[in-house]
Amino acid sequence: MTERIWEVFRQEDEGDPMVHAGNVNAPDEELAMHYAREFYGRRGESHRLWIVARDAVVELDDPDLLKPPFDRSHKKPGGYVIKHKLEAAKQRAAAEAGE
């Protein structure tokens, strides 16, 4: 049998995020489903499984796209200090309410 790798994601309870659980080898979708069930669901630990052929996954790991060399801090919320602005706004709001 030609085996393929299938990535398995599991959800513990309805509404929880789907979390990567691991992977299984199987020749096709049908057995992949059975094996995913055995490996990641047979103890009653999963509410739902997603079984995805690894070759169907679009992978992006190019460092030029994901970790470019320049400073990226201005793209993060932490790059902006808003503590003082927030305090000033609060005071202004309180003053306006007091008028």
Next chain:
Amino acid sequence: MSQAIELPVLDAADRDALAELLLAVADDEFVIGFWDSEWTGIAPMLEEDVATSSIAQDEIGHAKALYELLATLTDDDADRIAFGRDAADFRHAALLNHARGDWAFSVARRYLYETADAVRLAALAASSYEPLASLAGKIRREETYHQLHGEAWLRRLAESTDAGRDRLVSGLECLWTDAQEVFAPLEGESRLLERRILAKPMQAMHAEWQTQVRDRLRPICAELPDASPTPDGRRRRTDDFRWLHGEFTSVARSEETATW
């Protein structure tokens, strides 16, 4: 492995008839569970090894629940029933007398057994004896997966290479006659039917199963011969089974007074 269950009151004859039925079903599950557990470590691939072992464990789990119900009914002990009997006292169908054989042989047997068990469980789930009906209902839910898995492998081998298909066909042909014995008549059957403890006669279940299985197997092998259950279908024993019995009782026999 016993637990207190409050059971409906039955008269002695009804109880004996029910005990015979429970023992037959429990022994089937117990013995196929042990045969299939023989694949642990040597199944065709790692994932299949886990799946087969897990299914075998499920079957032994079903046997455990049935033995417990039987033990409560007859004031016995489930462990004693499972591990304390001689090989000759087992009441599984002759289908389960055969050693596991090669992978295709085990697939053939799983297919024949799972389909027969499904027909039987549907009838047991309709039993007037509530503890049995409720247990059969639970077992059925787990058997859904077993059937999908059994059918997946049957189809896979049937559509694989000539060698795979030939092995599957020879397994099916070898087991066909003994497979009928899952529906072997029970001594107390008429009483069970009268009380609706058994919702359908074995003969009717057998006809239903055979039609279904013949339809499924027609594209795979030549028309299988006429075959029917026989009165001693649950009493015939073989050297293969005596060997397995020696294996699965060896730990219990090693220290008979031990509490496990």
